[in-house]
Amino acid sequence: MKKIKSLCVYCGSSDKGPAKHILDAKELGYAISKRKINLIYGGGQVGVMGAVADAVIENNGTVTGVIPEFLMRQEVGHTGITKLEIVSSMHERKARMAELSDGFIVLPGGLGTLEELFEIVTWKQLGLHNKPIIVFNSDGYWDNLQKTIKNMSAIGYLRPENIELAIFVNKIDEIFSKLN
Template sequence: MEHIRSLCVYCGSSDRGPAAHKDAARAFGLELAQRGIRLVFGGGRVGVMGTLADAVLEGGGSVTGIIPDFLMRHEVGHQGVTQLEIVATMHERKARMAELSDGFVVLPGGLGTLEELFEIVTWKQLGLHTKPIVVVNSAGYWDNLRTVIDGIVAAGYARRENADLAAFVNSVEDVFPLLARLPGGELTVDSKRL
């Protein structure tokens, strides 16, 4: 799995979700650190996102956060990460996260997490990158999303192969065995064109 040196992880910034989601994020963060894989994330110190970053740091790993200036002003930026980049916009944040990462993992989250997932899948569909995307369906959290995607395919708005651009696994323990079997990828355009 030498092709994975850094992973972008999308996840929730809310503290209101089930404790099991934070537990899974913590386990995944410790595994990232143990494997020497850098975490690239949205730069927040709260919610699942903060738990994940704290676990990577606790395990001695490297964490790069990318956060827009307006969120820093709301005092949600994680000041303890290895590197914190402050950008102007949400779009610049997502483009930079994509540029720095060798693949993408989606943990439970809210509407922002959904938006990030759909954007990175769409970029892959359009040929803007070839990096692996893995959705962690902890305790069936994303089951309804899979139903929606199947409905989109059934209605003819997406081809099955495009709906399968993101692989679903049932737990964080399943992520690395899957990534080991998937080919590496790259951005196929300059990140400023995303």
């Protein structure tokens, strides 16, 4: 497998979630910077998204944010990161983040995070990439999603081998062992 130089992290921009999710995002950011991996993320400075980026920057890591122009006002693009790319649409954002990344980590978030996860898993299922996808199940946040995916397979909508396209883990350390 290719050495991981850049990791895309999908996560929420809301600051209304549990404090544990922010702490986990910071721990992940520290772990990413410690390993000299470039963080690729959605470019915002708030919520879980801002926490992971801030932790990488605080530890002298590199961060590339990709944000559509219309979200600059809503998410307030992070000006303290290494590089902030402003794109014209959400589609361009997702394609660019995928292009820049050697793997994907999914933290808690809302509908946008869920959509990003399903798109990148679908791309893998279709053979458009073969990069690792790790879902960090912070405090059981993704338990019901994991059950839903297994149910999709049990009733015939998902081939059994496709259950493992995204790997669910419960600890930050597990993320990096599963990436390799």
